[in-house]
Amino acid sequence: MAETTKIKKLSMYDTVMKQFNKTADLIDLNPNIKKILGITNNEIIVHFPVKMDDGKVEVFTGYRVQHNNALGPYKGGLRYHPTIDVEDAKALAMWMTWKTSLAGLPYGGAKGGIKIDPRKYSDAELERITRRLTYALGENIGPEHDIPAPDVNTNAQTMAWIADTYMSTKATSERSQNQHVVTGKPVGTGGLEGRDRATGFGVYFSIKQLVESRDESLKDKTFIVQGFGNVGYWASKFLVEDGAKLLSVQDAHATLFNKDGISVENLYKHSSPRKGSIKGFDGAEEMDPEDFFGLECDIVIPAALGNQITANNAFKIKASIVAEGANGPTDDDGEKILLENGITIIPDILCNSGGVIGSYFEWLQNRNGELWDLDEVMEKLEKKLLKVFKNVQGEVDKSKTDWRTAAYKIAISRIETAYIQRGIFP
């Protein structure tokens, strides 16, 4: 059989820059501000040694890219993945700046991580690696300066190790004032009730809003999800609870299909959050990963890595909605094809913003010495998500444009206003 020629994927950085430049032209962004936002403020790369369980020392590479802090401290996740590099971290940091601005939060954007396959290390090694990263980053992070959070392959435990290590570098009397150096911590140690589900809830909520604005309901809508980690699991759980049917799930190890619907809870029990996989689950058939995006369904949710929907597969998508749980899952070429085919993309900076909104609540809770209960958090989260969604929808209707363009216009204009009001560029 003849091999099909694969079209080269754009890098995540190419994609975010194309998105930014397009919006800058559309809104006639002040050229000085365009120069500032078109580059990342700081790119921190650290190499740090850690002793492994067998006594040998390995040297790891960590990144923290701080894109912009015009609206407030840098904010964004830490990713442990073999593919992370400074270019990806730059793109992901820029997306954080747009996301926090769109959500109306007093934050800028950052992202980072460690180039590592965490599956290859024991929990004790991961703890030492995380603590060493924290020391290596030193004052490049801080509760009023740059506040990391969970992302791919990091979780509440990772955040607890960072908080503990960072706080241990402070005088005893100041330690508790530094707890909000990270968000996404375990509830027992300064974490917010509901931060675990906040991103997935936001994905579900934005899909629900879009579907209902078309006078339809989620009942009996079918969906497929790529990635069954924090975001994929919680988004699927909320959607199924509201009557939608999960037809297919893909992770890095397997692609599963069940025409009668996959049980979210059974699949979750089968795959443990970090080292598990959906592979081997007996409630669905395994299928060819190449056929995943082309499945007949109403909604596609990429909730894994960036650059998954490209010119190589976008034309296969039959769903009418792509809800971007992941950051940067659709590259610029893939996006053009989806839009030409009349597919609505709920862009990452809107769709997955529930996570950073939850993080903001946790940060406030810590700063103010408060403890919020789950109902209170979910109520506040829903209210905020609705406001952000309606803002973007209003811009879509007003400008007769796609959702990403509308979201970018709002996000970048807000930052431009902040610079102009300060009078830095009269």
Ligand SMILES: NC(=O)C1=CN([C@@H]2O[C@H](COP(=O)(O)OP(=O)(O)OC[C@H]3O[C@@H](n4cnc5c(N)ncnc54)[C@H](OP(=O)(O)O)[C@@H]3O)[C@@H](O)[C@H]2O)C=CC1
């Ligand atoms: N956590 C959060 O609060 C937020 C996360 N996001 C974004 O959501 C996405 C997912 O993050 P999160 O759920 O936290 O991460 P997790 O680490 O919890 O889960 C990642 C999931 O993606 C799967 N995956 C990894 N590589 C591939 C691949 N090549 N093909 C298919 N599946 C793959 C993993 O599978 P396996 O287990 O087999 O490796 C796993 O199921 C990321 O893009 C992240 O930036 C956005 C906003 C907030």
Ligand SMILES: O=C(O)CCC(=O)C(=O)O
């Ligand atoms: O919760 C946060 O601060 C950021 C989460 C994140 O990394 C993201 O929204 O992509």
